[in-house]
Amino acid sequence: MSLAGIFVVVPAYNEAEAIGGVLEELRRTAATIVVVDDCSTDATAAIARAAGATVLRHAVNRGQGASLQTGIRYALTRGAKIVVTFDSDGQHDAADLAALVAPIRAGRAEVVLGSRFLEPRSAIPPARRLLLKLAVVFTRITSGMRVTDAHNGLRALSRRAAASIDIKLDRMAHASELMDQIRRSRLSYAEVAVSVRYTPYARRKGQRGVHALRVAFDYLVGRWVR
Amino acid sequence: MTNFQTIGLTIAAILIAATFAAAAARAINRRAALVWIAVWIAAAAAIARPALTMTVAHFLGIGRGADLVFYCAILFMLIAFFYVYLRFKRLEREITTIVRHLAIRDSVADAEAPPERSSR
Numbered sequence: 001m002s003l004a005g006i007f008v009v010v011p012a013y014n015e016a017e018a019i020g021g022v023l024e025e026l027r028r029t030a031a032t033i034v035v036v037d038d039c040s041t042d043a044t045a046a047i048a049r050a051a052g053a054t055v056l057r058h059a060v061n062r063g064q065g066a067s068l069q070t071g072i073r074y075a076l077t078r079g080a081k082i083v084v085t086f087d088s089d090g091q092h093d094a095a096d097l098a099a100l101v102a103p104i105r106a107g108r109a110e111v112v113l114g115s116r117f118l119e120p121r122s123a124i125p126p127a128r129r130l131l132l133k134l135a136v137v138f139t140r141i142t143s144g145m146r147v148t149d150a151h152n153g154l155r156a157l158s159r160r161a162a163a164s165i166d167i168k169l170d171r172m173a174h175a176s177e178l179m180d181q182i183r184r185s186r187l188s189y190a191e192v193a194v195s196v197r198y199t200p201y202a203r204r205k206g207q208r209g210v211h212a213l214r215v216a217f218d219y220l221v222g223r224w225v226r
Numbered sequence: 227m228t229n230f231q232t233i234g235l236t237i238a239a240i241l242i243a244a245t246f247a248a249a250a251a252r253a254i255n256r257r258a259a260l261v262w263i264a265v266w267i268a269a270a271a272a273i274a275r276p277a278l279t280m281t282v283a284h285f286l287g288i289g290r291g292a293d294l295v296f297y298c299a300i301l302f303m304l305i306a307f308f309y310v311y312l313r314f315k316r317l318e319r320e321i322t323t324i325v326r327h328l329a330i331r332d333s334v335a336d337a338e339a340p341p342e343r344s345s346r
Contacts, residue, residue: 036329056329062322070326074333170322221315 005081006031006101009071010053011064012088016042018201023051025094026086034074035088036067044088065174069167076162083162087153091202096194100156103190110161110187113147114154114194121195125203131212135176138216143179147191151175154194161187172211173219180223231273238270265302 008031012019019035026033035048039061048055056070068085075083082101086092096114103109116122117132124132132151139150155178157165164185169177182189242263249259272279272295279291288294 054333056333058325058329060321060325062325066322066326069322070329073326074330077330077334168319170318 004030005079006084006097007071007075007078007080007082008033008084008086008097009068009075010035010048010086010088011038011067011071012036012040012044012048013038013061013064013067014040014042014044015088015205016040016044016047018090018205019044019088020047020051022086022088022090022092022094023048023053026097027052029094029097031084031097032075032078032080034071036071036074038062038064038067063171063174065167065172065177066170068174072157072162072165072167076159080162081159083157083159085153085155085157089202089205090199091196092154093195093197096154096192100154100192100194103192104156104158108188109190110158111182111189112156113149113189113191114152115147115149115191116152116194116196117148118191118193121193123198124196125198128198135212139176139179142176142219143183145179145183145189147179147189149191150179152194152196161185169218169222171218172215173222176215176219177222234273235270238266238273241266242270268298 006029008026008029010019010022010026010033012035015022023033023035033051033053035045035053035055037045037048037055037057039058045055045057054074056074058067058070071085072083082104084097084100086094092114100112100114103112116124132149136148136150139145139147153175161182164187165178165181167174167177167181245254245259245262245266248254249256254262272291276291279294283289283291283294286294288297
């Protein structure tokens with residue numbers, strides 16, 4: 001399957017340890033890779049450049065939401081047909097890309113959300129499973145979106161969807177914000193089963209459960225700071 | 227007039243004048259200036275006529291005038307804190323817009339003139 005016109009946006013902050021492997025995996029898909037280096041202090045940018053990715057660098061650390069929006073905006077200026085968001089810590093599987101973009105190509109959806117809960121492919125730690133399920137309930141209440149996995153970094157947006165989305169919450173609350181915007185812009189969406197690898201590295205780098213309250217607070221405040 | 231009243235009213239007068247000056251210089255907008263002047267006048271009134279605070283306190287069902295002043299001060303600070311918080315959030319968004327603009331602009335410049343950049 002050809003992946004021309006597909007831009008994979010990889011937000012990265014101090015991911016020198018993992019990003020090389022992630023980009024190596026992505027390169028085999030022949031999609032255009034855009035790494036948004038969120039002012040890393042390690043070799044992230046150099047590794048990404050060596051791997052042949054386009055590297056956008058934030059002059060100041062602005063967070064994952066901000067990085068995603070930078071990458072999406074850039075992809076649109078370069079004529080992207082589909083924009084995929086892909087985490088830089090190695091938790092996603094590049095082999096899921098083809099299935100992820102299929103509904104958009106077939107014209108069945110404008111937004112495709114990866115879900116680790118649709119099929120039992122991932123070994124999700126129990127505490128994480130509980131937290132993610134709570135997040136799904138939270139999303140259902142705040143956005144009215146009936147999804148099975150609201151906080152998966154692997155998603156695909158059609159060009160139209162990417163152009164109508166404008167992430168304003170710079171840090172981790174962007175996932176919930178994105179749901180709101182999908183709903184508000186009346187973008188059709190679908191969920192596709194993907195796997196999430198819980199490597200020791202990804203677990204160490206990933207969000208801790210206690211951060212969830214902070215994220216929820218940021219999100220609720222963000223809803224009415226314009 | 228007690229010494230406290232002299233000092234307090236002098237400070238209130240200076241603050242009112244400073245607020246007017248700031249508004250005239252467009253350092254703060256007219257609405258903010260009105261809020262601040264109202265605060266200074268209320269403070270001046272409470273200093274000049276302490277009995278006034280007692281009347282208002284009794285009207286609201288608060289025991290002492292001093293308690294009323296204390297509650298008002300805390301309430302005002304909480305509102306001011308929240309307002310500053312919102313301003314701070316907006317400022318953060320503006321910074322992000324600039325950072326994003328620079329990141330995209332620089333990458334486009336790199337793509338158009340790679341040899342010059344890499345020879346440095």
